[in-house]
Amino acid sequence: MPDQATALPRMQAAVCPAGVRQMYLSLCERRREREVEAGAADTAAHWLRGLLDAAGPAPSTLPKGADAFAAWSAVHHDLVGIQYKQYLGQRKAGAPRRFFSNKAHALFFLKGVAPTKLVDGAWLFGLLKHWEQGEMRPLITTYLEELGNGVPEKNHVVLFQQLIDSHGCAQWQGLPDEYFVQGLIQLALAYNADQFLPELIGYNLGYEQLPLHLLITACELNELGIDPYYFTLHVTVDNAGSGHARKAWEALHKLTPQVGNLAAFLRRVEAGYRLNDLGVGTEAVIDAFDLHGELVGILRAKTAVGKNMHSDYCKVGGRSLNDWMADPGQVPALLTALEAQGWFTRGQAPEDSRFWELIQGDRAHMFGVFSAYEQQVLHDWIATPPHPQAAAVLPRVASHRARQRAAGVNGVNGVNGAFGGRARQVRDSAERGIIRHRFPDGAHGWESVSCELRLLEAKLAAAGSKQDAIAMLIARMSPASHHSSAGLMATRIFSRLYN
16 A cells, blocks of 8 residues: 555646646636536546545544544644744744745735635535535535625635735736646535535645644735735634634534444545645745746736837847847846846845836836736845845835834734734725626626626525525525625625524
8 A cells, every 4th residue: 555655746746737727717717607617517526536546545644533633633733833933933033034035925925826715715615505414514604704704804715806906916817737726626626515525524624724834924924014814814713722623623523424434434534635735835836936037027928018119219238129028038138238227226225226217106107017016026126136145225114014003003902913903994985895806997887786786686585495595695605706796795695594
């Protein structure tokens, strides 16, 4: 029998065939007339079954029995707490940030994990149809909490979408296929829950354990002036005492068969647990960051539309910009020429450079050319000295918490307060802010939102039974729809009926 050290590489080898991204997108696309694209759920199930078959059997690493699981989860939680305390001690003693070298690095991370975060909790969706079965309650309750019980300020997908929108990181669809693996696993389980119930239970058990990287990420995002609330929310909601980590092993206890082939069931639970290790994880995304490579990639993409947009008098190093941009491979040499001509100096404040004035300012000639994320990459690249021993002359960035205090926003007590809390601001157009797939400004957009909500209300009113009404609500609580205006309303109604 192969051990886990050999089984996992085989699993990784089968994890990312061509088309993973397309499978993912077909399952999370919002559709009006049907749940998902025809055949997409079956294709995902076939892919997931291939992963599990490639892994083969492996010795169990999970404890046996509910009491053992409770102790196992508590030990894990305590260990993470100890490791985080050590991290904080190292930082206080002068150690640099462990994850993020600069703000651009942190935003690169947010974009890289977007395919996973934007289907947060999806693996549990397929259990909603079993809402009348009491043993499913821990898992269904977990799904409702992932959806914020229909409250947009607590819906995990809404929160993450708003976070990446605010920093110009929403263009993640072009990431390599391997970045979509974890999200596709969640979606495959979501739409095939009955086929993979033991694996779903095991996956949930692993995913809901508090990881050290979550605490460090929240701390360092706050330092860099990025709202960490999405991450601090998970620190609290996933806790082992009363949160999702506890509900995970409660669900295993309730759903473990008392008769039949118990050993086979637990092997499948173990296989589902190991699905958490596949694809590109948090620290792999962080380690993939290359500031110079990221900037070069951004500028190469700009050449496609900018290669014929400049006048002949725009010259760098004796050549026109159109000439430079005719070949994307010339971008690194162009950067060297720009610095040689005095447009910027590496290791000095970008705001003091002539080049930055072209991007930001009252008369910025390149206004709108770079997104907020792209500007941050360029900013941090200029600010970073070309030689490690040099030091950039930059003002200290105010943390997210400090900026909240300066604005008169109070943090909250407990873990969220420790990370800076979160602004409880009343939005002038709250309804628009809760829609992931936003409508355009203007009357037509608002009419579309209003019609969608009225249509749902009318269908619920005409439902022949509670069961029919619940089925309508569940259809709008899918991974593709729960963060829409109608999906959030459906979740609120379902939560009241269910609880």
